[in-house]
């Protein structure tokens with residue numbers, strides 16, 4: 001509420017659309033699912049910890065998919081793991097988002113050619129909203145990815161009737 | 165004990181079980197053991213006063229190509245501070261080796277891995293299942309002639 | 324016990340309730356924990372057989388992060404290209420991985436590396452140990468319910484990562500140690516930064532001890548729990564802090580020294596059963612804390628002695644292996660080597676063979 005903080009006399013009315021308020025509410029507290037798969041997860045941990053402090057963007061990690069809004073797929077998705085990821089995704093409540101972190105989750109990363117047990121991109125099993133490149137992406141890149149996701153949510157209209 | 169002494173000791177104890185050896189000119193001297201004697205050799209090496217190999221640092225499978233598989237055992241004695249490498253060679257058509265999981269528990273998972281990756285069968289292993297690949301996977305991926313499948317459970321495997 | 328119980332039911336352990344005098348039959352239940360579980364920190368699945376509150380058996384299932392490293396290393400065109408992959412074996416301490424690999428390769432190719440390279444490598448490897456132990460300790464506290472030590476550990480970790488980043492540009496996976504040398508020389512300010520870190524970090528270990536190690540709740544939950552006796556540990560091939568936590572005074576840096584570790588003065592911490600039994604969870608934890616102190620000692624000595632020189636003079640021009648011959652696959656997995664080489668190096672989580 002930084003912009004509005006102590007700007008008004010008592011009892012003011014702000015005009016906005018319901019969709020905007022809903023979008024604002026959803027994007028301001030994106031809870032992420034704590035789900036580390038490989039090296040990228042260490043960078044995700046670092047992003048969530050003291051130095052980079054992801055909490056200031058309203059994002060913090062939940063252990064249960066049922067409490068999470070966004071799934072950060074951080075690391076290499078193997079074939080053995082892929083079906084579990086699908087299950088976890090299905091367990092999340094809608095509206096749900098997926099952020100694919102790192103080259104491995106995007107496209108197979110360093111294992112794209114000879115990785116017989118690596119899924120070449122998590123988008124082969126679940127839909128992905130934001131791709132963050134890098135091996136591993138820096139914490140700043142992950143934050144940028146989350147901000148991009150927020151922009152996407154800001155434009156979403158839940159109540160407005162979809163035409164066509 | 166140096167490698168030559170170890171080899172002599174093994175040769176006198178298990179004359180026909182010890183097949184060949186390469187002790188000079190390699191970084192790690194190795195002795196090759198018959199696949200159906202490896203359990204006796206392992207027990208001897210662990211329990212004998214002179215050898216006391218209490219640590220199996222590494223057990224790995226190797227595809228030697230030309231239809232041969234190998235299991236390689238890197239042994240180390242923490243008490244006596246010496247090491248030796250054992251190798252057993254088996255044909256791909258009959259890849260049976262005795263399990264040493266009862267001697268060193270390290271071998272339990274590593275034999276499972278060699279089974280998973282190379283299809284070597286370790287007789288007497290308590291629980292020989294795949295360890296890394298999914299249970300319903302076909303084939304043994306680290307064999308040289310392995311062909312990566314096109315699909316697994318409806319997921320495309322190649323890029 | 325009731326004579327009509329079936330065979331299966333006989334296998335279950337009856338629980339006698341004191342005062343009630345009769346056996347209450349409980350059922351064992353299998354709970355699958357993971358692979359997505361916040362306390363496995365990675366992808367591990369445990370099938371846990373529980374009898375009420377008591378864990379009767381645990382069956383670990385691994386392979387959710389099998390990334391086919393051996394296959395990749397087989398297919399690389401030369402030995403140098405393998406290094407980014409060894410980085411990723413254990414991403415928490417990538418420098419130590421590289422160290423092991425390059426030591427094995429240099430042994431095989433008979434390369435003598437310059438003094439300066441050796442010193443920088445030791446400093447980097449020990450920094451890796453600190454980083455890895457900080458994560459281990461922090462997340463250990465996290466699992467037990469202590470959130471704050473984790474934040475403190477991650478704070479200190481960032482200081483080390485800054486040094487890494489300044490040297491080679493990467494925070495996590497470095498590709499820094501090359502066969503015969505290093506990818507970059509360190510910056511002129513490196514020595515000062517390292518010494519400054521040592522000065523900064525020592526009091527923080529004490530702070531960590533006050534916060535977590537000697538915390539009553541922490542001790543109650545870890546002392547005399549999960550005891551691993553020394554001989555069992557050796558038979559299971561356990562190495563590193565877990566082995567030393569079981570009271571076995573064994574460290575490859577002392578017992579079978581490689582690189583230049585014999586030039587430094589440091590101790591091997593091992594479990595003494597200070598708070599409970601030898602080889603319990605607290606011992607294993609505490610060995611890591613003491614090891615960080617020793618690592619700081621080594622780093623300080625190495626930084627003070629750091630000689631001048633060129634770090635790339637011994638890098639061979641061409642190291643492509645011969646195209647024929649069998650391949651040793653595993654950590655020694657150089658592409659088509661004609662000779663197999665095998666080096667053992669000490670590693671934050673244990674001993675590695677490459």
Ligand code: SF4
Nearest residue numbers: 039075102103104135
């Ligand atoms: S993208 Fe790179 S850092 Fe991330 S999981 Fe894959 S290999 Fe590891």
